[in-house]
Amino acid sequence: MSLISWTKEQFGTSVTIADEQHKVLFGMLNDLHDAVPKGDRAAIGAKLDTLVNYVVEHFAEEERLMTETGYPGYDAHKAEHTKLLETCGGVAAKFHAGELEITQDTTAFVKDWLVGHIPNVDKHYGPHLNSKGIN
Numbered sequence: 001m002s003l004i005s006w007t008k009e010q011f012g013t014s015v016t017i018a019d020e021q022h023k024v025l026f027g028m029l030n031d032l033h034d035a036v037p038k039g040d041r042a043a044i045g046a047k048l049d050t051l052v053n054y055v056v057e058h059f060a061e062e063e064r065l066m067t068e069t070g071y072p073g074y075d076a077h078k079a080e081h082t083k084l085l086e087t088c089g090g091v092a093a094k095f096h097a098g099e100l101e102i103t104q105d106t107t108a109f110v111k112d113w114l115v116g117h118i119p120n121v122d123k124h125y126g127p128h129l130n131s132k133g134i135n
């Protein structure tokens, strides 16, 4: 069973590009989660890097949309992104240095972050971006 599934009710932001990127992100997180018990460190590392790189890309896209439209909640939103990237960057660096293993606690942590962030933070930019013609 998948770790996380996208539903419009729980995760829909009313912004198509954000929803599409969230779905891709969920797929990558599920892939990593499924790879963990197989124990192939190279495969886990590749999936981890794919996920972290995509998170960087996704956050940059959201931040671009927010800054280009003068979103008032930008600073607080950006701060949440920065905090997660610092955590993920640290985990990835330690993994590649052989100092830490990725477990399903790691993927559960990312899931919990997304389950908190998308409905409570991302969703708030929906009406603002929609009012600027971004749907």
Ligand SMILES: [Fe+2]
Pocket: 018, 022, 058, 062, 118, 122
């Ligand atoms: Fe997002």
Ligand SMILES: [Fe+2]
Pocket: 062, 077, 081, 117, 121, 122
């Ligand atoms: Fe966000």
